[in-house]
Amino acid sequence: xxxxxxxxxxxxxxxxxxxxxxxxxxxxxERGFLEVATPLVNPCLIPEDHxxxxxxxxxxxxxxxxxxxxxxxxxxxxxxxxxxxxFRKGERGEQHxxxxxxxxxxxxxxxxxxxxxxxELLLRAVSQxxxxxxxIEYRGASIDLSPPxxxxxxxEAFLEHxxxxxxxxxxxTKFEQDLTERVVPALDRGKPVFLLDFPAYEASLxxxxxxxxxxxERIELFAGGLELANGFSELTDPEEQRQRFEETNxxxxxxxxxxxxxxxxxxxxxxxxxxxAGIALGIDRLVMLFAGASHVDEVxxxxxxxx
Amino acid sequence: MxxxxxxxxxxxxxxxxxxYILTDFSFVKPGKGQALYKCKLKNxxxxxxxxxxxxxGDRFEQADLDEQEMEFLYQEGTQYCFMNTSSYEQVxxxxxxxxxxxxxxxxxxxVSVSFFQAKPMAINLPTFVELKVVKxxxxxxxxxATGATKPVTMETGYEIQVPLFIEEGETLRLDTRTGQYxxxxxx
Numbered sequence: 001x002x003x004x005x006x007x008x009x010x011x012x013x014x015x016x017x018x019x020x021x022x023x024x025x026x027x028x029x030e031r032g033f034l035e036v037a038t039p040l041v042n043p044c045l046i047p048e049d050h051x052x053x054x055x056x057x058x059x060x061x062x063x064x065x066x067x068x069x070x071x072x073x074x075x076x077x078x079x080x081x082x083x084x085x086x087f088r089k090g091e092r093g094e095q096h097x098x099x100x101x102x103x104x105x106x107x108x109x110x111x112x113x114x115x116x117x118x119x120e121l122l123l124r125a126v127s128q129x130x131x132x133x134x135x136i137e138y139r140g141a142s143i144d145l146s147p148p149x150x151x152x153x154x155x156e157a158f159l160e161h162x163x164x165x166x167x168x169x170x171x172x173t174k175f176e177q178d179l180t181e182r183v184v185p186a187l188d189r190g191k192p193v194f195l196l197d198f199p200a201y202e203a204s205l206x207x208x209x210x211x212x213x214x215x216x217e218r219i220e221l222f223a224g225g226l227e228l229a230n231g232f233s234e235l236t237d238p239e240e241q242r243q244r245f246e247e248t249n250x251x252x253x254x255x256x257x258x259x260x261x262x263x264x265x266x267x268x269x270x271x272x273x274x275x276x277a278g279i280a281l282g283i284d285r286l287v288m289l290f291a292g293a294s295h296v297d298e299v300x301x302x303x304x305x306x307x
Numbered sequence: 308m309x310x311x312x313x314x315x316x317x318x319x320x321x322x323x324x325x326x327y328i329l330t331d332f333s334f335v336k337p338g339k340g341q342a343l344y345k346c347k348l349k350n351x352x353x354x355x356x357x358x359x360x361x362x363x364g365d366r367f368e369q370a371d372l373d374e375q376e377m378e379f380l381y382q383e384g385t386q387y388c389f390m391n392t393s394s395y396e397q398v399x400x401x402x403x404x405x406x407x408x409x410x411x412x413x414x415x416x417x418v419s420v421s422f423f424q425a426k427p428m429a430i431n432l433p434t435f436v437e438l439k440v441v442k443x444x445x446x447x448x449x450x451x452a453t454g455a456t457k458p459v460t461m462e463t464g465y466e467i468q469v470p471l472f473i474e475e476g477e478t479l480r481l482d483t484r485t486g487q488y489x490x491x492x493x494x
Contacts, residue, residue: 002480002489002490005489005490048339049339049340049341050336050339050340050341050342050363051339090312090342090363091334091336091342092334093333093334093335093336094333094334096334096336172340172341173341173362175340176337176340176341176343177343177360179337179340180335180336180337180340180343202339202340203339220338227337227338230338230339255364256364280338
């Protein structure tokens, strides 16, 4: 009874979700992106420090499609996107689901600056499609989605809001805690904000900056306190990538976590990936933003606890 | 032993020999970063509260508590009296220890009480309870879809927001985790 009443009460947000997805797809099709679909069950993974996969008899459930998306770039596809489910064990909270919906798009022969432009245009287009305007209300605050949005380096943001330089001191634990507790809450809420140039130790798949290799060309997009998207200028050097994967696995081993075999095919075709940029945007959080939802459960039909 | 992933609101853990209950909990994780488990902890002995952030890899002992089924007898001032349903032994708890559970205590209701070193520490409620509405402003007909609400008073004195169609004398199902209205019970 309660389950049905809860599902019935979500109709408005589920309609908004469907319209958001339609708008997102139209945005990319109009710009010459090909929508692709790739397997959810996989024999190997990209090693990640803090993403834990579901392991099934058939293989790993996909934690992110990037392992496949870069293969399209290597095969000569210049613009591809995908919308689909991703799986991450143990992630459950107000903004987290162990099974969530992710949008990823990739551009060959561009770098991460093109992704910031895409984000600005995408959110503006979706907001226009949904409401006919670019001003939205999120949890009591007005957000203006019209471009341009502020681009702030991670170093600037940390010096201003956390009082230390994350490029000087390599401390991932302190970095991640201060990012969520001090930096993100202090970002301007009137417009979305990009943080760019993350410390290289926080960006194992991103290209290092030529001018300062302590930083990597990684961006994150925040709006209304929500972490919406994460993208890079892709690291395409197979040797450097292999070495960084091995460092990641070494960290997992030290912490007593499962270590998985390296994705050899991925490393093999990486040499054929042209200079590219790719980004992942959480669809559930995008819908939260437009629906004014404070909990992710408000914008999905069924939560894990409903099953 | 509990792991960080087991943490949730209401869980009781032991830190340096003392029992704590998680009165609030949130999971925070930067996309590529480490998960943080932000907790509000209440010491079940002293009642003192504090915030603490845990990380994956942290381990916790289960609080060494003894659960007993008790019947709620009466309230006098700030004291709540319960009786063990098998030994008929009576114990008193302070309003502070009873906490939000007081919103759901009707005469003779049976609840589970956690004891630490033979002292009652906390009340464990079922997830859903049914209570009668004793006071409600008149309802507005027809308006069931907009999500508008009005305040009502339950038989325990607890005031909550409910849909406009709820009337005095009805029995409602409440979720004790959120303190909110769930549904009307079937007649």
